[in-house]
Amino acid sequence: MERYYQPEIETASREQIKAWQDERLVRQVRHVWDNVPYYRRKMEEKGLTPDDIRGTEDLRKLPFLSKADLREAYPYGLVGVPLKDCVRIQSTSGTTGKRVVAFYTQADIDLWEDCCARAITAAGGTNEDVCQISYGYGLFTGGPGLNGGSHKVGCLTIPTSSGNTERQIMFIRDLNATILCCTPSYAAYIGETMKEMGLTPDQIPLKAGIFGAEAWSEEMRRDIERTLGIKAYDIYGLTELSGPGVAFECSAQSGMHINEDHFIAEVIDPETEEPLPDGQQGELVFTAITKQAFPLLRYRTRDICVLSHEKCSCGRTHVKMSKPRGRTDDMLIIRGVNVFPSQIETVLIHQGYPANYQIIVDRVRNTDTLDVQVEMTPEMFTDDMGEITSRQKALVDGLRAMLGLTAKVTLVAPKSIVRSEGKAVRVIDKRKI
Numbered sequence: 001m002e003r004y005y006q007p008e009i010e011t012a013s014r015e016q017i018k019a020w021q022d023e024r025l026v027r028q029v030r031h032v033w034d035n036v037p038y039y040r041r042k043m044e045e046k047g048l049t050p051d052d053i054r055g056t057e058d059l060r061k062l063p064f065l066s067k068a069d070l071r072e073a074y075p076y077g078l079v080g081v082p083l084k085d086c087v088r089i090q091s092t093s094g095t096t097g098k099r100v101v102a103f104y105t106q107a108d109i110d111l112w113e114d115c116c117a118r119a120i121t122a123a124g125g126t127n128e129d130v131c132q133i134s135y136g137y138g139l140f141t142g143g144p145g146l147n148g149g150s151h152k153v154g155c156l157t158i159p160t161s162s163g164n165t166e167r168q169i170m171f172i173r174d175l176n177a178t179i180l181c182c183t184p185s186y187a188a189y190i191g192e193t194m195k196e197m198g199l200t201p202d203q204i205p206l207k208a209g210i211f212g213a214e215a216w217s218e219e220m221r222r223d224i225e226r227t228l229g230i231k232a233y234d235i236y237g238l239t240e241l242s243g244p245g246v247a248f249e250c251s252a253q254s255g256m257h258i259n260e261d262h263f264i265a266e267v268i269d270p271e272t273e274e275p276l277p278d279g280q281q282g283e284l285v286f287t288a289i290t291k292q293a294f295p296l297l298r299y300r301t302r303d304i305c306v307l308s309h310e311k312c313s314c315g316r317t318h319v320k321m322s323k324p325r326g327r328t329d330d331m332l333i334i335r336g337v338n339v340f341p342s343q344i345e346t347v348l349i350h351q352g353y354p355a356n357y358q359i360i361v362d363r364v365r366n367t368d369t370l371d372v373q374v375e376m377t378p379e380m381f382t383d384d385m386g387e388i389t390s391r392q393k394a395l396v397d398g399l400r401a402m403l404g405l406t407a408k409v410t411l412v413a414p415k416s417i418v419r420s421e422g423k424a425v426r427v428i429d430k431r432k433i
């Protein structure tokens with residue numbers, strides 16, 4: 001039977017959801033106008049006042065916010081309450097440019113943790129469960145967000161943070177952890193380490209995993225589910241909007257329900273900025289309608305996905321987003337062809353390789369080169385050159401069929417690609433340097 005953390009909200013009628021959104025949007029626009037001069041100026045430039053926003057129908061009149069605005073307004077320019085009312089900051093890892101610093105009031109934290117509690121409950125979690133949180137703790141939102149959600153559900157929470165993989169496995173076994181929360185690449189690594197320790201899925205008490213913070217394919221899901229003997233659920237979020245729990249997967253495992261009582265989602269064409277209908281792929285844009293301290297309106301996430309209002313078998317009524325296909329800023333353009341790392345991953349996993357790979361893009365004599373290093377499993381490992389050559393050729397063919405591009409594939413020894421305890425680094429683009 002499907003369980004909900006807040007059934008009256010999660011299964012509310014579409015009319016009710018719209019009524020909440022209409023009312024909260026109007027209030028939020030007023031709050032931002034009164035308290036965030038940066039955004040007020042953007043509204044004024046478009047000739048708008050709060051009176052022009054009477055409900056969700058008027059959402060598209062509002063100006064967008066992007067990462068560039070966050071950079072410009074860093075650190076306090078988008079904060080909507082006096083700092084004395086803020087109780088926390090969280091921040092991104094800042095691999096590209098300046099870090100995003102997001103602010104929270106106690107009420108913001110509370111709503112964020114509710115969203116994470118919904119995700120844990122949707123994965124089958126109850127107060128009988130032991131929830132091990134192996135996302136990083138600290139500035140990264142993964143650990144603190146799911147920690148709070150796990151407390152709200154009443155799970156016995158093990159805040160291991162990431163790293164020290166053998167100790168992770170010891171805790172899972174000794175303390176009977178039933179739910180594991182971490183990045184999918186770390187889940188795969190934990191699975192791999194368990195296998196090396198001679199452990200089979202039935203010797204591991206886990207039943208579910210809540211994995212997100214980076215893109216992962218359906219193939220990788222099946223792989224992790226098999227190795228750990230669990231059901232693996234996706235969870236999505238970003239620091240700018242709180243952290244994990246903006247959207248989460250239910251038992252249907254076919255897209256993530258967006259918590260629409262807190263976030264209005266749109267998908268837009270990234271070029272024309274026009275909103276797109278359900279089923280069409282574009283950039284995800286969110287308007288936070290309940291957050292006080294960091295109230296972003298029409299924030300462009302750069303994540304590419306599709307929305308669906310189709311009825312879900314789990315009984316939840318909130319719109320679903322597909323797994324993000326990639327980011328507008330991680331899409332590689334190689335010899336003019338758009339390539340997402342996830343497409344490469346799909347080919348590898350189809351041919352029985354683990355998701356341990358690195359994509360190296362370079363430019364040699366004005367031509368882009370695509371080099372994919374793929375790790376063999378210990379079972380595949382051989383020094384038979386004929387066998388290696390034919391495996392490499394099968395991968396080159398698979399990649400050509402998927403991408404329409406010829407890649408150079410190099411098979412490398414097991415364990416030679418560095419493992420990630422957080423978000424994996426899959427792409428090295430030497431062209432930018």
Ligand code: DLL
Binds near residue numbers: 092216
């Ligand atoms: O990654 C928050 C999070 C923590 C989500 C734990 C889920 C679990 P940031 O570090 O700000 O926040 O990175 C946000 O990560 O815009 C997406 O590009 C990507 N991302 C997050 N979840 C998923 C997912 C956290 N389930 C950025 N699938 C987002 C694919 C994801 N990409």
